[in-house]
Amino acid sequence: MIDSSPFVPIPFHVSARELSSAKPMLFLAILTVASWQDHQRQLALDRLYRTELAQRTIIQPRRTLSLLQSIVVYLSWYHFIFSHKTQQTVTLLQLAIGMALDLNLHQKSKRLLVDLPGRPPPQEPAAVEQRERQRTYLGCYHLSSALAGGLAKPNLLKYSEYMASCGKRLRDDLEYPSDELIARLIPLRRMDDQAHESFYSEETFDLPFTDSRIFMSLRFLETQMDDWRRENVSDRFRQALDLSYAFAEMQLYSIGLRPPPPSLSWQPADSNQLKALLSALEAGKRFFDMLLAFPASDYHLIPFSEWMRLPFVVITVSRLCIPSDAHAAMQWDVKAAQERVRLDLYLESLCYRMQGLSTYDKVKQPHPDFWWAMRMIMDLTRAWYVRKIKGENASTSSTVAHNFLTPDTMQTTSSSAGPGCIMSPADGNSMFSLPGAHGATNGMSGHMGQIVDPVDHGERDPFAFMRSMDFDMDQFLDMGIWGHESYEAMRFGGGGGS
16 A cells, blocks of 8 residues: 555554554554455444544544554545545544644744743654654645545645655655655645646636636646656556546646637637647546556555546546537537547446445445445446437447457457456457456446446435436536535445434
């Protein structure tokens, strides 16, 4: 997990018993997020962690670095215990930020507000402790920036030059190999914040793409991202960084989707805006390619901050591929976009993978977990997308192009297929091998349009409302799947269910 969320490394020489004794809350947080394969145990550990956290922050407050580190770890893999009835993403994030400020992590030295005569100055932390404080502080900023973007809320922990110096020191000292990853992630998060401030602030939200302020900000951020891209990075962290970079690039160029004001709608298409749309489309494709390049067995290593971005990528690519009057006015070729990015096949591949990762079992584990919920959402979104591009009466059955089930990930096999191979609905004789799919097809039949839902339709099905003919998927996607208002009755994660 340290290769994707490097802010709380544990020294190799520290045993589990030693960690439990020295940092009990951090140890409990690690146990909680690492128990994703045993959902019942994870739910029990989650309740214990939240109870202990309330005790140590509200009832009998304790401000310790290890307590803050436990929140960073807990939030980094929050998707495993996420529930729309009990989720407190923003609250926990602000609790972490407040604790970081109380611990003076935002400044190099422990300065006193009032210098009393005769009072000795506070002792400076040792080098090892100082680096630990800096990692934790940068972890708070990374989470604050990433989660704010995913939840469409402002990032309340602003970037500072001290953060830059922290990243530089960690990279220079390189106490842990993962410190290199921190030094690369923080500038990327800063560019995310700059893009949000430049394009979506109160002053710029309604500005057209052709406004000079929008265009100059876009070019300025392009230069920064090019500089970031040119820096060398270890192969060990390249995959995680490429995934994060693809999202940052797509988010930057999605400004091209902003429609022109009515007074300018008659003017010819702007070549710069078309280039931005094309760049956003290519970045979205790279995001899916990178996500599917991870073995399914490694999906539990991808942190919450990255999974939160998947809905935004799906929404953006959908908007680039679905016909609209705005696209026609800009002369954007939606057919070419649909062929370039086969969103339906990407979503189908993710559905297969998440089905295989889910621990849901009607008898042994009756609580829908994160993978099951995401599989259902991706499948319903795929069906909605196919209807949008092919017509409301179009079949949602998958079609196979060039003998591949999904771009760049599925490989054709011989007729003597083994475990993990699924018949293509488009060609009864074709077999497709799913990477990491051995034993992953349990509970599935045919293609994604024929998945056997593990939860009975009706009262127990948290997605029943989404299957209604009156359900507005457009509005659902606009709200975002992480918001409480999206589906208040949903209870994947099992928290707070009645």
